[in-house]
Amino acid sequence: SAVISQKPSRDICQRGTSLTIQCQVDSQVTMMFWYRQQPGQSLTLIATANQGSEATYESGFVIDKFPISRPNLTFSTLTVSNMSPEDSSIYLCSVDKGGVTDTQYFGPGTRLTVL
Amino acid sequence: AQSVTQPDIHITVSEGASLELRCNYSYGATPYLFWYVQSPGQGLQLLLKYFSGDTLVQGIKGFEAEFKRSQSSFNLRKPSVHWSDAAEYFCAVGAYSSASKIIFGSGTRLSIRP
Numbered sequence: 001s002a003v004i005s006q007k008p009s010r011d012i013c014q015r016g017t018s019l020t021i022q023c024q025v026d027s028q029v030t031m032m033f034w035y036r037q038q039p040g041q042s043l044t045l046i047a048t049a050n051q052g053s054e055a056t057y058e059s060g061f062v063i064d065k066f067p068i069s070r071p072n073l074t075f076s077t078l079t080v081s082n083m084s085p086e087d088s089s090i091y092l093c094s095v096d097k098g099g100v101t102d103t104q105y106f107g108p109g110t111r112l113t114v115l
Numbered sequence: 116a117q118s119v120t121q122p123d124i125h126i127t128v129s130e131g132a133s134l135e136l137r138c139n140y141s142y143g144a145t146p147y148l149f150w151y152v153q154s155p156g157q158g159l160q161l162l163l164k165y166f167s168g169d170t171l172v173q174g175i176k177g178f179e180a181e182f183k184r185s186q187s188s189f190n191l192r193k194p195s196v197h198w199s200d201a202a203e204y205f206c207a208v209g210a211y212s213s214a215s216k217i218i219f220g221s222g223t224r225l226s227i228r229p
Contacts, residue, residue, distance in 0.1 A: 001161075033216075042205060043159075043219045092158055103149070104217060106159040 002027060002095050004107035012113045013083055020079045021110045023093035028073035031096040033104065034066070038089045046091075049076050083114045117142040117208045119220035127226040130198055136191040136223050138180075138206035147209035148189040149217065150180055154202045162204075165189060176200070201227045 003026040013019050023032065031050055035043040046066055047055040055068040069077045080087050090111050094104040118141045128134055140146055147166055151159040163174025170182040180191045189206060203224050209217040 004158075042221045045216060048216070094159075103147075103161065103164055105161065106151070108158040111156075 002029065002097060002105040004093065004095060004105060006091075006093060006107040006110050008110060009108065010111040010113075012115060014115055015084055017083055018079055018081045019083065019112060020077050021091050021093075021112075023076045023078070023107055025074050025095050027097070029095040029097055030073070031098070032070065032076045033094045033096070034068060034076070034078045035092045035094065036089045037092060037109070043092065046078070080112065083112075085114045088112055088114045117146060117218050119206050119208050119218055121204075121206055121220035121223050123223045124221070125224045125226065127228055128196055129228045131195050134191075134193045134196045134200070134225070136204050136206075136225070138189045138191065138220060139187050140189060140206075140208045141187065142208060145184075147217070148180070148182060149207040149209070150174065150178070150189075150191050151205045151207060151219075152176075152202045153205065153222075159205065162191070196225075196227055198227045198229070201225055 005024045007022045033048055034046040037043050045058050046061045047057045049055045049068050049070040051070045051073050065081055067079045090109045092106050092109045094106045096104050120139045122137050149164045150162040152162050153159050162178050163172050165172050165182045172180050178193050180189055182189050203222045205222045206220040207217045
């Protein structure tokens with residue numbers, strides 16, 4: 001498994017501002033993922049972040065709105081830009097440690113409320 | 116592309132009773148299958164996974180799941196639930212060719228009746 005931490009754990013932000021969420025893992029991993037979980041909903045993949053390359057975004061998500069950094073093999077950030085109330089969600093990062101089976105381990109999430 | 120269906124939005128069972136949560140998947144080849152649990156205000160915890168081999172998979176917290184290819188199902192079971200099992204349960208499917216991406220079902224919320 002993997003130990004994953006996220007900062008902040010929760011935040012309340014004003015419309016039009018931006019928030020950067022940090023994800024730290026206790027070991028080097030190739031693949032990191034960012035998900036959004038809207039209230040009462042399942043998880044939707046925002047993007048895949050591999051170290052040394054641009055993040056790959058899923059349909060409906062764009063880099064200008066959700067810029068991602070992956071400076072090394074244990075750390076990533078997701079920025080939610082120009083926020084609106086519709087961005088109120090839990091944002092989760094996950095890691096895939098590779099090997100024979102692709103298993104993702106999740107961080108505790110960041111609960112974002114936009115007023 | 117793979118997809119997952121969890122037909123039960125909310126289930127309530129009595130403490131000590133048995134539990135089965137349903138999951139059906141769609142994928143052309145043998146998938147990876149996962150069950151995750153999310154307690155209120157928490158992230159996701161992996162309960163168990165199926166990759167290959169024995170179709171009955173044992174997980175943490177006394178949970179098990181059975182892969183049935185003929186029914187495209189991966190139902191989660193527990194013989195006797197505890198109040199602490201109240202949570203949201205997500206079934207997920209991955210594929211060999213999907214660059215580690217996994218698709219989540221809509222989730223089943225489990226409530227425990229004292």
